[in-house]
Amino acid sequence: EDKVVQSPLSLVVHEGDTVTLNCSYEVTNFRSLLWYKQEKKAPTFLFMLTSSGIEKKSGRLSSILDKKELSSILNITATQTGDSAIYLCAGHNAGGTSYGKLTFGQGTILTVHP
């Protein structure tokens, strides 16, 4: 059974801090690792990582995949209160009829105080 584990489960920081969120995965027929941000509604897509060691960056957010360690990290620099949300990572299965299925971790709840 596919499994994704995130740590920490929650994190409280002050504006301006840098945070690192962790994700480890065990996904059969692994294709890619995805990160989403969830506020009070739909998860919003952040990154999709397919290749190991190549950093993807969007503004203050960046992420990298390590296929050898079966893990990924999401970094947020110079955090702002608007970054407060649940951050979800998901493993993307590319096998047979499960092709496309995402297995999510429990999420990391990030709270950024002014």
Added chain:
Amino acid sequence: GAGVSQSPRYKVAKRGQDVALRCDPISGHVSLFWYQQALGQGPEFLTYFQNEAQLDKSGLPSDRFFAERPEGSVSTLKIQRTQQEDSAVYLCASSPGPSYEQYFGPGTRLTVT
């Protein structure tokens, strides 16, 4: 352009009632997924459609759950004889194909009393 939409946004059902949840995917997206998200948890896979074909329904928790996408566009998730444990947010996602990123709708929050 328009994103994924779901209706209703909130649904309260009495135990034993049947409910139907609707998903309108992004136009042209062939892949459609349903997930169930319990409070404090990540979404869990329920079922997957490629066009009108339901290729994977391994995540449906019981035979009370049924999903369809008859014309390869709009999808409906039906839950018969609802139980309290069915209370959750039901998320729909679509993508251009199974290997692409998925875009989520706002979800339907189902509360069974």
